[in-house]
Amino acid sequence: MKSSLKNRILFCLLVTALPLLVVSCLFFDNIIQPESALVDSEVEITAQLRVAPETNGEGRLVFAMLAPKAWNLKENATLLLTTTDYANQGHSEIVNETLTPMPDTETDPKNGMAWSASFASVIGMGGNDGSVEMEWIVWRSSTIFDIWDKKTVDGVEQKLPNVHANVKIRFTTGATPVKCELGYSYCYDTYGLQRDDQRFAEAFKPFETYEQVFTTSPSVFRYGDIFAITFSPGSTDLKGASEVYLCGTAVHDGGQRTEVTTAGDKNRMSVSGSRFEKYIYPKDFFGLPSDAVIEELSFYFTNADGTIVVKDDENGGEGFFVGQSAE
Template sequence: MVLACCGPVIISIVQPDTAVVGSTASITVRVNLSTVGGGGPDFFIFGFLVPKGWNASKNTTITYTSNIGDGVMQLIPNTTLAKNGGGLNWPDYMKKTFGIGGNLIDDMEWVAYQTDKAYPHNNNTITGDLNIKIKVGADNNNTLVKLGYVVTDSGNGFTSDGNGTYFSFKMMPCFQLTGGTGDVVDFCNPQLTTINPPKSLDNDFVTLTFDGTIVPTVLTGAANVYLCATAYTNDGKSITICDQSDKTKMAQLPAGSNRYQITFWPRSYFGISDSQTITRMEYFLTDKSGAAKVGYGNTAAPFLYTFKCS
């Protein structure tokens, strides 16, 4: 929490710990705002950090209640430039300033809102609640994620001066979403493997990274690590590439780091026909012999990746 004489301060956030995919989660953000005379009127600005797959701009409504009146928070158009944002719009300004808030997968977005009415600066203290209703899990994925919140006003942005700090930023502990049929997406905890970009189709180049420093595995200290993968296609076929060859060998970057990486074009890698599409991939990491194998969560179960663009 950031205390300020002249800017909004997030006093508290009431957010559930868990929710079910497709349900509506209710969140309350309580804010205080001390004003000084001679400024404004300004709009109150709110930013919400959520997974892109939730499509929050279409699945969220926010109302506010305050001691100077009630109303509705409105999405800020991406064409609106943020005050002191260096030519950026509000979502991009939030991303530049606060990043993805400690989440480990860069598949998050800031969604920006403002009050439907401007407020005056009359040496008064404004108190209010933001009442958020969000339908969670539009991508149907079970998810662990840290949701983020930031408030400021349209006249200052994310600045500080001799009078105080004109914004307040807060991240919450991991929120768990269950009941989905898609992949498990864990933004909170370091993963043995990651695929970049997080969302892709079989016609995109993808980079798969294995981080052997997360926990000890049967591949710890292995001189060479290989990808053993099976692609599943839209016509019900499966194609397995699991030989220990130059094609499947992962580069250790840098040498001795116990971090390995391979970049490939799935359509070419698995040799599918023009009429086929890869819908998902299951994979392991192996040593040169193929006997030592690492799967999801350091178990014998395969890692899973679904090819999709959203």
């Protein structure tokens, strides 16, 4: 597999103290990770692990991830471990075992450091340049894995196949857009981290979060439904505004136009974290009669006195168009 800074997979080496003996090699077969995601959104990543047993060994799985410190993954992330062929070792498969945060008092047996500090010292911070504060977060399994390289069947010694597992990671990104490299690593708690006696795998992949200025929810709705409009001001002229108002135009009943253009209690948006949100029933929002037929909706955002206006730059500075969803 080709190695690069943007997607680096490193494998374990021969034990230098025992040149004739190969230890169990740990690999990442793949890291299934999106390259980008919205701020304040849920992300799911799957790390595909492979252990190629070369000697007998046991220990709990130690899994670590390098991520922006602001995401607080120790509290914010859920990691589930599932094996696919641990039964070849004569054990029951592990299904959705929750990995738990490594206690702060536990240390790497190779160097005596706290585990997070050990990952930072031995593996480093990837291609991150310091513009985003990063940290290694460490979890471990409750299962003590017992890996054997050979077994004897009817007097014949047989080589045992690789053991595979998936770690499914779920977390919510932070409120501020970032561009970084996420890092991944795993080892056994009985071995720890050491370059010249390497029994761990590592990988780095690029990732960035961004703000989508305008969104609607739910994913399916009609003009006759109640739905939400969400505005993320961080990359707009309304960044830092304490109040934001929803304005817009309804085209209805054969091309008639009705507009909301000034700030008021009815169109003031609610604060939702780093965003603003407003649930609307279009006919009520635009003051239309109950039998009106809405043909088109578009929206924009202003401050209280209307001196700052945010429209859709990608649509020639017009309002953000809202189309009906397919039923």
